[in-house]
Amino acid sequence: MRFFNHVSLSTPESVELEFTLAGIGNRTLALVLDYSILGALLVVFWILWGMFSLGLLSYLNSGTFNYASAPIWLLAIALLINFFIFAGYFTFFEVFWQGQTPGKRFTKIRVIRDDGRPIGLSQAALRSLLRPIDDFCFIGVFFILFGKQEKRLGDWAAGTLVIQEQRGDRKATLMISESAKQLAIELPKLAALNQLLPDDFAVVRTYLQRRSTMDARARNDLSLNLARQLRTLIGLETIPPNTTADQFLEAVYEAYQQEEGCLRDKG
Protein backbone atom coordinates (compact mmCIF):
# COMPACT_ATOMS: atom_id res chain seq x y z
CA MET A 1 0.00 0.00 0.00
CA ARG A 2 1.05 3.59 -0.40
CA PHE A 3 1.23 5.78 2.64
CA PHE A 4 0.37 9.07 1.03
CA ASN A 5 -2.40 10.00 -1.37
CA HIS A 6 -1.32 10.75 -4.90
CA VAL A 7 -2.93 12.51 -7.82
CA SER A 8 -1.92 12.46 -11.43
CA LEU A 9 -2.89 15.42 -13.54
CA SER A 10 -2.78 15.91 -17.24
CA THR A 11 -1.91 19.45 -18.16
CA PRO A 12 -3.53 21.22 -21.13
CA GLU A 13 -0.40 20.23 -23.06
CA SER A 14 -1.34 16.64 -22.11
CA VAL A 15 1.70 16.08 -19.96
CA GLU A 16 1.11 13.61 -17.13
CA LEU A 17 2.19 14.98 -13.77
CA GLU A 18 2.17 12.97 -10.56
CA PHE A 19 1.98 14.70 -7.20
CA THR A 20 1.98 13.52 -3.62
CA LEU A 21 -0.85 15.20 -1.75
CA ALA A 22 0.06 17.25 1.31
CA GLY A 23 -1.64 15.00 3.86
CA ILE A 24 -3.52 15.85 7.05
CA GLY A 25 -0.34 16.05 9.15
CA ASN A 26 1.46 18.64 7.05
CA ARG A 27 -1.67 20.69 6.59
CA THR A 28 -2.43 20.75 10.31
CA LEU A 29 1.13 21.68 11.19
CA ALA A 30 1.14 24.43 8.55
CA LEU A 31 -2.13 25.74 9.95
CA VAL A 32 -0.77 25.79 13.49
CA LEU A 33 2.24 27.81 12.34
CA ASP A 34 0.15 30.20 10.25
CA TYR A 35 -2.34 30.79 13.04
CA SER A 36 0.51 31.44 15.49
CA ILE A 37 1.94 34.10 13.20
CA LEU A 38 -1.49 35.49 12.44
CA GLY A 39 -2.38 35.55 16.13
CA ALA A 40 0.78 37.52 16.90
CA LEU A 41 -0.04 39.96 14.07
CA LEU A 42 -3.56 40.47 15.37
CA VAL A 43 -2.37 41.04 18.92
CA VAL A 44 0.04 43.69 17.68
CA PHE A 45 -2.74 45.28 15.63
CA TRP A 46 -5.18 45.41 18.55
CA ILE A 47 -2.56 46.92 20.86
CA LEU A 48 -1.71 49.61 18.30
CA TRP A 49 -5.39 50.21 17.60
CA GLY A 50 -6.13 50.49 21.30
CA MET A 51 -3.39 53.08 21.72
CA PHE A 52 -4.63 54.98 18.68
CA SER A 53 -8.24 54.91 19.94
CA LEU A 54 -7.28 56.15 23.39
CA GLY A 55 -5.29 58.95 21.84
CA LEU A 56 -8.12 59.88 19.52
CA LEU A 57 -10.73 59.84 22.26
CA SER A 58 -8.64 62.01 24.54
CA TYR A 59 -8.12 64.41 21.64
CA LEU A 60 -11.86 64.51 21.00
CA ASN A 61 -12.40 65.02 24.69
CA SER A 62 -10.36 68.18 24.61
CA GLY A 63 -12.42 69.60 21.75
CA THR A 64 -16.07 70.50 21.63
CA PHE A 65 -17.25 67.77 19.27
CA ASN A 66 -20.13 65.41 19.86
CA TYR A 67 -18.35 62.06 19.73
CA ALA A 68 -20.81 59.72 21.45
CA SER A 69 -20.78 57.34 18.50
CA ALA A 70 -16.99 57.38 18.04
CA PRO A 71 -16.16 54.30 20.19
CA ILE A 72 -18.60 52.10 18.31
CA TRP A 73 -17.18 53.30 15.00
CA LEU A 74 -13.67 52.63 16.19
CA LEU A 75 -14.68 49.12 17.16
CA ALA A 76 -16.44 48.51 13.85
CA ILE A 77 -13.43 49.70 11.86
CA ALA A 78 -11.14 47.56 14.02
CA LEU A 79 -13.26 44.46 13.40
CA LEU A 80 -13.21 45.16 9.69
CA ILE A 81 -9.43 45.54 9.66
CA ASN A 82 -9.18 42.41 11.79
CA PHE A 83 -11.11 40.52 9.13
CA PHE A 84 -8.91 41.90 6.35
CA ILE A 85 -5.76 40.89 8.18
CA PHE A 86 -7.14 37.38 8.67
CA ALA A 87 -8.30 36.89 5.09
CA GLY A 88 -5.49 38.96 3.63
CA TYR A 89 -2.72 36.99 5.32
CA PHE A 90 -3.58 33.78 3.49
CA THR A 91 -4.57 35.45 0.23
CA PHE A 92 -1.48 37.63 0.11
CA PHE A 93 1.00 34.84 0.74
CA GLU A 94 -0.74 32.27 -1.45
CA VAL A 95 -0.72 34.70 -4.38
CA PHE A 96 2.77 36.14 -3.96
CA TRP A 97 4.53 33.00 -2.80
CA GLN A 98 2.86 30.86 -5.46
CA GLY A 99 0.55 28.88 -3.27
CA GLN A 100 2.57 28.98 -0.08
CA THR A 101 2.10 30.64 3.28
CA PRO A 102 4.90 30.75 5.88
CA GLY A 103 3.46 27.61 7.48
CA LYS A 104 3.18 25.84 4.14
CA ARG A 105 6.71 26.85 3.22
CA PHE A 106 8.00 25.38 6.46
CA THR A 107 6.17 22.11 5.93
CA LYS A 108 7.10 22.07 2.22
CA ILE A 109 3.57 22.01 0.82
CA ARG A 110 1.95 24.17 -1.84
CA VAL A 111 -1.49 25.01 -3.25
CA ILE A 112 -1.95 24.46 -6.98
CA ARG A 113 -4.94 24.51 -9.29
CA ASP A 114 -6.64 21.26 -10.24
CA ASP A 115 -4.82 21.33 -13.57
CA GLY A 116 -1.42 21.90 -12.00
CA ARG A 117 -1.08 25.62 -12.71
CA PRO A 118 -0.15 28.04 -9.92
CA ILE A 119 -3.12 29.62 -8.17
CA GLY A 120 -4.27 33.18 -8.77
CA LEU A 121 -5.98 35.85 -6.72
CA SER A 122 -9.51 34.48 -7.11
CA GLN A 123 -8.57 30.98 -5.96
CA ALA A 124 -6.59 32.27 -3.01
CA ALA A 125 -9.42 34.60 -2.01
CA LEU A 126 -12.04 31.84 -2.21
CA ARG A 127 -9.92 29.49 -0.13
CA SER A 128 -9.35 32.21 2.40
CA LEU A 129 -13.01 33.23 2.64
CA LEU A 130 -14.19 29.66 3.24
CA ARG A 131 -11.44 29.11 5.79
CA PRO A 132 -13.51 30.06 8.86
CA ILE A 133 -16.07 27.36 8.02
CA ASP A 134 -13.39 24.76 7.38
CA ASP A 135 -11.19 25.60 10.34
CA PHE A 136 -13.42 26.83 13.11
CA CYS A 137 -16.32 24.46 12.49
CA PHE A 138 -13.86 21.59 12.03
CA ILE A 139 -15.45 20.62 8.75
CA GLY A 140 -12.26 20.82 6.72
CA VAL A 141 -10.51 18.13 8.71
CA PHE A 142 -13.23 15.58 7.91
CA PHE A 143 -13.16 16.50 4.22
CA ILE A 144 -9.37 16.12 4.14
CA LEU A 145 -9.38 12.86 6.09
CA PHE A 146 -12.11 11.13 4.14
CA GLY A 147 -11.77 12.64 0.67
CA LYS A 148 -9.58 10.93 -1.86
CA GLN A 149 -8.19 14.26 -3.02
CA GLU A 150 -7.93 15.76 0.45
CA LYS A 151 -9.94 18.83 -0.53
CA ARG A 152 -11.56 20.97 2.12
CA LEU A 153 -14.59 23.10 1.23
CA GLY A 154 -12.36 25.98 0.17
CA ASP A 155 -10.44 23.68 -2.15
CA TRP A 156 -13.64 22.41 -3.76
CA ALA A 157 -14.92 25.92 -4.28
CA ALA A 158 -11.67 27.27 -5.68
CA GLY A 159 -10.70 24.14 -7.60
CA THR A 160 -7.37 23.71 -5.89
CA LEU A 161 -5.18 20.94 -4.51
CA VAL A 162 -2.55 21.01 -1.79
CA ILE A 163 0.53 18.99 -2.67
CA GLN A 164 3.95 18.21 -1.29
CA GLU A 165 6.85 19.98 -2.91
CA GLN A 166 9.25 17.71 -4.73
CA ARG A 167 12.24 17.18 -2.53
CA GLY A 168 15.17 19.36 -3.39
CA ASP A 169 17.80 17.98 -1.04
CA ARG A 170 19.12 15.45 -3.52
CA LYS A 171 21.98 17.63 -4.56
CA ALA A 172 23.14 18.32 -1.04
CA THR A 173 26.89 17.86 -0.98
CA LEU A 174 28.26 15.05 1.08
CA MET A 175 31.51 14.89 2.99
CA ILE A 176 33.89 12.70 1.02
CA SER A 177 37.27 12.03 2.59
CA GLU A 178 40.53 12.51 0.65
CA SER A 179 41.48 8.84 0.75
CA ALA A 180 38.07 7.95 -0.64
CA LYS A 181 38.58 10.37 -3.51
CA GLN A 182 41.90 8.68 -4.28
CA LEU A 183 40.24 5.29 -4.23
CA ALA A 184 37.43 6.56 -6.44
CA ILE A 185 39.92 7.29 -9.20
CA GLU A 186 41.21 3.72 -9.22
CA LEU A 187 37.91 2.01 -8.60
CA PRO A 188 36.61 1.94 -12.19
CA LYS A 189 39.70 -0.04 -13.25
CA LEU A 190 39.30 -2.56 -10.45
CA ALA A 191 35.57 -3.22 -10.47
CA ALA A 192 32.50 -3.31 -12.66
CA LEU A 193 30.73 -0.19 -11.50
CA ASN A 194 28.21 -0.49 -14.31
CA GLN A 195 26.63 -3.33 -12.34
CA LEU A 196 25.22 -0.72 -9.98
CA LEU A 197 21.63 0.34 -10.54
CA PRO A 198 20.38 3.81 -9.70
CA ASP A 199 18.48 2.28 -6.77
CA ASP A 200 21.69 0.89 -5.29
CA PHE A 201 23.33 4.24 -5.69
CA ALA A 202 20.37 5.88 -3.93
CA VAL A 203 20.81 3.53 -0.97
CA VAL A 204 24.50 4.42 -0.67
CA ARG A 205 23.70 8.10 -0.93
CA THR A 206 20.99 7.89 1.72
CA TYR A 207 23.41 6.11 4.04
CA LEU A 208 26.06 8.80 3.53
CA GLN A 209 23.52 11.54 4.12
CA ARG A 210 22.14 10.02 7.26
CA ARG A 211 25.19 8.50 8.90
CA SER A 212 26.10 11.52 11.04
CA THR A 213 22.89 11.25 13.06
CA MET A 214 22.94 7.48 13.29
CA ASP A 215 23.52 5.36 16.34
CA ALA A 216 27.24 4.43 16.40
CA ARG A 217 26.84 0.66 16.63
CA ALA A 218 24.03 0.43 14.13
CA ARG A 219 26.07 2.61 11.78
CA ASN A 220 29.07 0.29 12.01
CA ASP A 221 27.00 -2.78 11.28
CA LEU A 222 25.17 -1.12 8.44
CA SER A 223 28.25 0.27 6.70
CA LEU A 224 30.02 -3.09 6.91
CA ASN A 225 26.96 -4.81 5.53
CA LEU A 226 26.53 -2.34 2.69
CA ALA A 227 30.22 -2.49 1.83
CA ARG A 228 30.13 -6.28 1.69
CA GLN A 229 27.04 -6.33 -0.50
CA LEU A 230 28.50 -3.68 -2.78
CA ARG A 231 31.78 -5.53 -3.15
CA THR A 232 29.95 -8.62 -4.39
CA LEU A 233 27.74 -6.56 -6.67
CA ILE A 234 30.58 -4.83 -8.48
CA GLY A 235 32.76 -7.94 -8.48
CA LEU A 236 35.66 -6.52 -6.50
CA GLU A 237 37.97 -9.24 -5.20
CA THR A 238 39.13 -7.51 -2.04
CA ILE A 239 38.54 -4.12 -0.57
CA PRO A 240 41.87 -2.28 -0.83
CA PRO A 241 43.88 -2.46 2.42
CA ASN A 242 43.55 0.28 5.03
CA THR A 243 40.12 1.25 3.79
CA THR A 244 37.23 1.49 6.21
CA ALA A 245 33.75 0.50 5.16
CA ASP A 246 32.72 4.16 5.19
CA GLN A 247 35.61 5.19 2.95
CA PHE A 248 34.79 2.39 0.54
CA LEU A 249 31.17 3.51 0.35
CA GLU A 250 32.24 7.11 -0.19
CA ALA A 251 34.58 5.98 -2.96
CA VAL A 252 31.85 4.00 -4.70
CA TYR A 253 29.51 6.99 -4.42
CA GLU A 254 32.13 9.34 -5.87
CA ALA A 255 33.19 6.97 -8.65
CA TYR A 256 29.63 6.18 -9.66
CA GLN A 257 28.75 9.86 -9.77
CA GLN A 258 31.72 10.66 -11.99
CA GLU A 259 30.88 7.78 -14.29
CA GLU A 260 27.31 9.07 -14.55
CA GLY A 261 28.66 12.53 -15.29
CA CYS A 262 30.84 11.14 -18.12
CA LEU A 263 27.91 9.28 -19.65
CA ARG A 264 25.80 12.41 -19.53
CA ASP A 265 28.58 14.44 -21.22
CA LYS A 266 28.91 11.90 -24.02
CA GLY A 267 25.17 11.63 -24.49
Place this chain on the structure above:
Amino acid sequence: MALPSDLSTSPQALSVGNVVSAGFRLYGAHAKQYLTIALFGTLWILLPFVAVIAVVLFFAAVQNYYATLGLIIPALIVLFCYAIAKYLANSALIARLAFGELTSQPEALSDARRYIKARQWSFLGAAFLMSLIYTGIALLFYIALAIVIAGLFAGLGGFQFLLNPTPEVLASNGGTVALLVLLGLALLLVFVTFLFWLGARFVSAEVPLAVEPGVTAMQTIGRVWSLTKGSAWRIALILFVTSLVTLPLQLLLQIVVGSVDAIIRAAGFSVGSPTYTALSLLITYVLSFALSIFIVPLWQVIKAVIYYDLRSRREGLGLQLRDRGSQL
Protein backbone atom coordinates in the same frame (compact mmCIF):
# COMPACT_ATOMS: atom_id res chain seq x y z
CA MET B 1 3.92 -4.72 -11.53
CA ALA B 2 2.41 -3.81 -8.21
CA LEU B 3 2.83 -0.27 -7.06
CA PRO B 4 5.65 -0.20 -4.57
CA SER B 5 5.10 1.42 -1.23
CA ASP B 6 6.59 4.87 -1.36
CA LEU B 7 8.27 4.38 1.99
CA SER B 8 10.33 1.35 1.10
CA THR B 9 11.51 2.50 -2.32
CA SER B 10 12.79 5.83 -1.11
CA PRO B 11 13.78 5.39 2.50
CA GLN B 12 13.67 9.11 3.21
CA ALA B 13 13.24 10.22 6.76
CA LEU B 14 9.68 11.34 7.40
CA SER B 15 8.82 14.91 8.31
CA VAL B 16 6.59 15.62 11.31
CA GLY B 17 3.53 16.11 9.13
CA ASN B 18 4.23 13.02 7.09
CA VAL B 19 4.45 10.82 10.17
CA VAL B 20 0.95 11.98 11.11
CA SER B 21 -0.42 11.62 7.58
CA ALA B 22 1.06 8.15 7.15
CA GLY B 23 -0.46 7.15 10.49
CA PHE B 24 -3.93 8.27 9.45
CA ARG B 25 -3.60 6.67 6.04
CA LEU B 26 -2.49 3.36 7.54
CA TYR B 27 -5.32 3.46 10.07
CA GLY B 28 -7.83 4.17 7.31
CA ALA B 29 -6.60 1.28 5.19
CA HIS B 30 -6.91 -1.26 8.03
CA ALA B 31 -9.64 0.38 10.08
CA LYS B 32 -11.81 -2.73 10.38
CA GLN B 33 -9.03 -4.96 11.67
CA TYR B 34 -7.59 -2.40 14.09
CA LEU B 35 -11.02 -1.40 15.40
CA THR B 36 -11.93 -5.02 16.11
CA ILE B 37 -8.73 -5.50 18.07
CA ALA B 38 -9.28 -2.24 19.96
CA LEU B 39 -12.85 -3.30 20.74
CA PHE B 40 -11.67 -6.49 22.40
CA GLY B 41 -8.92 -4.64 24.25
CA THR B 42 -11.44 -2.16 25.61
CA LEU B 43 -13.81 -4.95 26.63
CA TRP B 44 -10.99 -6.47 28.66
CA ILE B 45 -10.50 -3.18 30.49
CA LEU B 46 -14.24 -3.04 31.19
CA LEU B 47 -14.29 -6.53 32.71
CA PRO B 48 -12.78 -5.71 36.14
CA PHE B 49 -15.12 -2.71 36.47
CA VAL B 50 -18.11 -4.91 35.79
CA ALA B 51 -16.80 -7.48 38.27
CA VAL B 52 -16.34 -4.85 41.00
CA ILE B 53 -19.85 -3.51 40.42
CA ALA B 54 -21.25 -7.05 40.58
CA VAL B 55 -19.44 -7.74 43.87
CA VAL B 56 -20.62 -4.47 45.40
CA LEU B 57 -24.21 -5.13 44.31
CA PHE B 58 -24.00 -8.66 45.70
CA PHE B 59 -22.89 -7.51 49.14
CA ALA B 60 -25.33 -4.64 49.16
CA ALA B 61 -28.16 -7.07 48.47
CA VAL B 62 -27.09 -9.94 50.74
CA GLN B 63 -25.40 -8.00 53.58
CA ASN B 64 -23.67 -11.19 54.68
CA TYR B 65 -20.75 -13.52 53.87
CA TYR B 66 -18.22 -10.74 54.43
CA ALA B 67 -15.59 -13.36 55.27
CA THR B 68 -15.37 -14.31 51.60
CA LEU B 69 -13.99 -10.85 50.85
CA GLY B 70 -10.56 -12.16 51.87
CA LEU B 71 -10.76 -14.36 48.80
CA ILE B 72 -12.67 -12.08 46.49
CA ILE B 73 -10.37 -9.08 46.76
CA PRO B 74 -7.18 -10.94 45.77
CA ALA B 75 -9.14 -12.57 42.96
CA LEU B 76 -10.24 -9.16 41.76
CA ILE B 77 -6.65 -7.89 41.84
CA VAL B 78 -5.50 -10.85 39.78
CA LEU B 79 -8.37 -10.28 37.35
CA PHE B 80 -7.43 -6.60 37.12
CA CYS B 81 -3.79 -7.40 36.28
CA TYR B 82 -4.85 -9.99 33.74
CA ALA B 83 -7.27 -7.57 32.10
CA ILE B 84 -4.64 -4.82 31.91
CA ALA B 85 -2.17 -7.27 30.39
CA LYS B 86 -4.77 -8.28 27.82
CA TYR B 87 -5.53 -4.66 27.01
CA LEU B 88 -1.85 -3.79 26.59
CA ALA B 89 -1.28 -6.88 24.46
CA ASN B 90 -4.15 -5.96 22.15
CA SER B 91 -2.80 -2.43 21.78
CA ALA B 92 0.66 -3.78 21.07
CA LEU B 93 -0.85 -6.11 18.48
CA ILE B 94 -2.08 -3.10 16.52
CA ALA B 95 1.39 -1.53 16.64
CA ARG B 96 2.97 -4.77 15.46
CA LEU B 97 0.58 -5.13 12.54
CA ALA B 98 1.14 -1.49 11.57
CA PHE B 99 4.90 -1.89 11.69
CA GLY B 100 4.63 -4.93 9.42
CA GLU B 101 2.78 -2.78 6.88
CA LEU B 102 5.37 -0.02 7.13
CA THR B 103 8.25 -2.37 6.38
CA SER B 104 6.26 -3.99 3.54
CA GLN B 105 6.21 -7.28 5.42
CA PRO B 106 2.58 -7.56 6.41
CA GLU B 107 1.80 -10.35 8.84
CA ALA B 108 -1.25 -12.55 9.21
CA LEU B 109 -3.36 -11.61 12.22
CA SER B 110 -3.08 -15.08 13.76
CA ASP B 111 0.72 -15.07 13.53
CA ALA B 112 0.96 -11.61 15.05
CA ARG B 113 -1.45 -12.57 17.81
CA ARG B 114 0.59 -15.66 18.69
CA TYR B 115 3.77 -13.58 18.87
CA ILE B 116 2.15 -10.97 21.10
CA LYS B 117 0.42 -13.49 23.33
CA ALA B 118 3.73 -15.10 24.25
CA ARG B 119 4.88 -11.70 25.55
CA GLN B 120 1.64 -10.68 27.26
CA TRP B 121 3.15 -10.43 30.75
CA SER B 122 6.17 -8.53 29.50
CA PHE B 123 3.85 -5.75 28.32
CA LEU B 124 2.41 -5.54 31.80
CA GLY B 125 5.95 -5.54 33.20
CA ALA B 126 7.04 -2.75 30.87
CA ALA B 127 3.97 -0.66 31.72
CA PHE B 128 4.66 -1.22 35.41
CA LEU B 129 8.28 -0.11 34.99
CA MET B 130 7.17 2.98 33.09
CA SER B 131 4.73 3.94 35.83
CA LEU B 132 7.51 3.44 38.40
CA ILE B 133 9.74 5.79 36.41
CA TYR B 134 7.06 8.45 36.18
CA THR B 135 6.08 8.14 39.83
CA GLY B 136 9.71 8.34 40.91
CA ILE B 137 10.30 11.44 38.84
CA ALA B 138 7.14 13.14 40.09
CA LEU B 139 8.16 12.41 43.70
CA LEU B 140 11.66 13.71 43.12
CA PHE B 141 10.27 16.89 41.63
CA TYR B 142 7.91 17.53 44.51
CA ILE B 143 10.67 16.96 47.05
CA ALA B 144 12.98 19.31 45.14
CA LEU B 145 10.22 21.91 44.82
CA ALA B 146 9.44 21.67 48.53
CA ILE B 147 13.11 22.06 49.47
CA VAL B 148 13.62 25.07 47.18
CA ILE B 149 10.48 26.88 48.28
CA ALA B 150 10.94 26.08 51.97
CA GLY B 151 14.61 27.02 51.78
CA LEU B 152 13.84 30.36 50.18
CA PHE B 153 11.01 30.95 52.60
CA ALA B 154 13.25 30.28 55.56
CA GLY B 155 16.13 32.24 54.05
CA LEU B 156 13.91 35.28 53.61
CA GLY B 157 12.84 35.12 57.23
CA GLY B 158 9.46 33.55 56.67
CA PHE B 159 9.46 31.61 59.92
CA GLN B 160 9.60 34.75 62.00
CA PHE B 161 6.54 35.87 60.12
CA LEU B 162 4.80 32.59 60.87
CA LEU B 163 5.56 32.95 64.59
CA ASN B 164 4.30 36.50 64.64
CA PRO B 165 1.90 36.97 61.73
CA THR B 166 0.70 40.54 61.34
CA PRO B 167 -0.94 42.05 58.26
CA GLU B 168 1.65 44.84 58.28
CA VAL B 169 4.56 42.45 57.78
CA LEU B 170 2.69 40.66 55.00
CA ALA B 171 1.90 43.96 53.28
CA SER B 172 5.46 45.17 53.46
CA ASN B 173 6.70 41.89 51.96
CA GLY B 174 4.04 41.69 49.25
CA GLY B 175 6.68 41.74 46.52
CA THR B 176 8.58 38.84 48.05
CA VAL B 177 5.46 36.75 48.41
CA ALA B 178 4.47 37.42 44.80
CA LEU B 179 7.99 36.52 43.71
CA LEU B 180 7.83 33.22 45.59
CA VAL B 181 4.50 32.35 44.00
CA LEU B 182 5.82 33.24 40.55
CA LEU B 183 8.92 31.16 41.16
CA GLY B 184 6.75 28.20 42.13
CA LEU B 185 4.69 28.61 38.94
CA ALA B 186 7.82 28.89 36.80
CA LEU B 187 9.20 25.71 38.35
CA LEU B 188 5.91 23.98 37.67
CA LEU B 189 6.07 25.09 34.03
CA VAL B 190 9.61 23.75 33.74
CA PHE B 191 8.42 20.47 35.19
CA VAL B 192 5.48 20.18 32.80
CA THR B 193 7.80 20.88 29.86
CA PHE B 194 10.16 18.27 31.20
CA LEU B 195 7.27 15.78 31.43
CA PHE B 196 6.40 16.46 27.77
CA TRP B 197 9.99 15.84 26.83
CA LEU B 198 10.10 12.65 28.89
CA GLY B 199 6.81 11.44 27.41
CA ALA B 200 8.23 11.96 23.94
CA ARG B 201 11.41 10.06 24.82
CA PHE B 202 9.38 7.09 26.05
CA VAL B 203 6.58 7.35 23.51
CA SER B 204 6.78 3.98 21.78
CA ALA B 205 8.05 2.09 24.81
CA GLU B 206 6.15 -1.11 24.06
CA VAL B 207 6.78 -1.21 20.32
CA PRO B 208 10.28 -2.80 20.40
CA LEU B 209 8.83 -5.51 22.65
CA ALA B 210 6.08 -6.08 20.10
CA VAL B 211 8.41 -6.07 17.10
CA GLU B 212 11.95 -7.12 17.94
CA PRO B 213 12.55 -10.73 18.92
CA GLY B 214 14.38 -11.39 22.18
CA VAL B 215 13.64 -8.05 23.83
CA THR B 216 12.59 -8.07 27.49
CA ALA B 217 10.37 -5.64 29.39
CA MET B 218 13.45 -3.89 30.74
CA GLN B 219 15.26 -3.76 27.38
CA THR B 220 12.32 -2.35 25.46
CA ILE B 221 12.43 0.83 27.56
CA GLY B 222 16.19 1.12 27.09
CA ARG B 223 15.74 0.58 23.35
CA VAL B 224 13.25 3.39 23.00
CA TRP B 225 15.35 5.67 25.18
CA SER B 226 18.35 5.26 22.89
CA LEU B 227 16.28 5.49 19.69
CA THR B 228 14.56 8.73 20.67
CA LYS B 229 17.81 10.42 21.65
CA GLY B 230 17.92 13.83 19.97
CA SER B 231 14.40 13.49 18.56
CA ALA B 232 12.31 14.35 21.61
CA TRP B 233 10.97 17.71 20.41
CA ARG B 234 10.18 16.42 16.95
CA ILE B 235 8.22 13.57 18.53
CA ALA B 236 6.47 15.98 20.89
CA LEU B 237 5.40 18.01 17.86
CA ILE B 238 4.10 14.84 16.16
CA LEU B 239 2.02 14.03 19.24
CA PHE B 240 0.73 17.60 19.40
CA VAL B 241 -0.33 17.65 15.74
CA THR B 242 -2.00 14.24 16.08
CA SER B 243 -4.00 15.34 19.09
CA LEU B 244 -5.03 18.50 17.24
CA VAL B 245 -6.43 16.42 14.40
CA THR B 246 -8.41 14.31 16.85
CA LEU B 247 -9.79 17.42 18.55
CA PRO B 248 -12.93 17.53 16.35
CA LEU B 249 -13.69 13.92 17.35
CA GLN B 250 -13.42 14.81 21.04
CA LEU B 251 -15.66 17.83 20.49
CA LEU B 252 -18.16 15.63 18.71
CA LEU B 253 -18.21 13.36 21.76
CA GLN B 254 -18.80 16.35 24.02
CA ILE B 255 -21.77 17.35 21.89
CA VAL B 256 -23.17 13.81 21.99
CA VAL B 257 -22.75 13.63 25.77
CA GLY B 258 -24.44 17.00 26.11
CA SER B 259 -27.40 15.99 23.98
CA VAL B 260 -27.76 12.65 25.79
CA ASP B 261 -27.90 14.61 29.02
CA ALA B 262 -30.64 16.75 27.56
CA ILE B 263 -32.54 13.66 26.44
CA ILE B 264 -32.34 12.13 29.92
CA ARG B 265 -33.69 15.33 31.38
CA ALA B 266 -36.42 15.48 28.75
CA ALA B 267 -37.36 11.90 29.62
CA GLY B 268 -38.46 13.15 33.00
CA PHE B 269 -35.53 12.49 35.32
CA SER B 270 -34.86 15.50 37.48
CA VAL B 271 -31.34 16.80 37.81
CA GLY B 272 -29.83 15.74 41.12
CA SER B 273 -31.86 12.56 41.55
CA PRO B 274 -29.74 9.43 42.01
CA THR B 275 -31.13 7.80 38.87
CA TYR B 276 -30.22 10.82 36.81
CA THR B 277 -26.66 10.89 38.14
CA ALA B 278 -26.23 7.14 37.67
CA LEU B 279 -27.67 7.22 34.15
CA SER B 280 -25.65 10.18 32.94
CA LEU B 281 -22.46 8.80 34.51
CA LEU B 282 -23.06 5.42 32.90
CA ILE B 283 -23.68 6.95 29.49
CA THR B 284 -20.64 9.20 29.75
CA TYR B 285 -18.46 6.22 30.64
CA VAL B 286 -19.85 4.06 27.86
CA LEU B 287 -19.29 6.85 25.35
CA SER B 288 -15.71 7.46 26.51
CA PHE B 289 -14.97 3.76 26.17
CA ALA B 290 -16.52 3.86 22.71
CA LEU B 291 -14.36 6.85 21.82
CA SER B 292 -11.27 5.08 23.10
CA ILE B 293 -12.00 2.21 20.71
CA PHE B 294 -11.53 4.71 17.89
CA ILE B 295 -8.61 6.60 19.41
CA VAL B 296 -6.44 3.71 20.62
CA PRO B 297 -5.66 2.32 17.14
CA LEU B 298 -4.72 5.80 15.95
CA TRP B 299 -2.15 6.30 18.71
CA GLN B 300 -0.82 2.77 18.29
CA VAL B 301 -0.36 3.31 14.56
CA ILE B 302 1.27 6.71 15.13
CA LYS B 303 3.62 5.10 17.65
CA ALA B 304 4.50 2.42 15.12
CA VAL B 305 5.25 5.06 12.47
CA ILE B 306 7.38 7.06 14.93
CA TYR B 307 9.28 3.89 15.81
CA TYR B 308 9.71 2.99 12.15
CA ASP B 309 10.97 6.47 11.34
CA LEU B 310 13.38 6.45 14.28
CA ARG B 311 14.79 3.11 13.21
CA SER B 312 15.34 4.33 9.69
CA ARG B 313 16.93 7.56 10.93
CA ARG B 314 19.10 6.06 13.65
CA GLU B 315 19.80 2.60 12.27
CA GLY B 316 19.18 2.86 8.56
CA LEU B 317 16.29 0.40 8.65
CA GLY B 318 15.44 -0.64 5.11
CA LEU B 319 18.75 0.57 3.72
CA GLN B 320 20.01 -2.45 1.89
CA LEU B 321 21.02 -3.25 -1.62
CA ARG B 322 18.50 -5.44 -3.27
CA ASP B 323 19.39 -9.06 -3.53
CA ARG B 324 19.95 -9.74 -7.20
CA GLY B 325 21.15 -13.32 -6.74
CA SER B 326 18.61 -14.64 -9.22
CA GLN B 327 19.93 -12.43 -12.01
CA LEU B 328 23.59 -13.21 -11.54
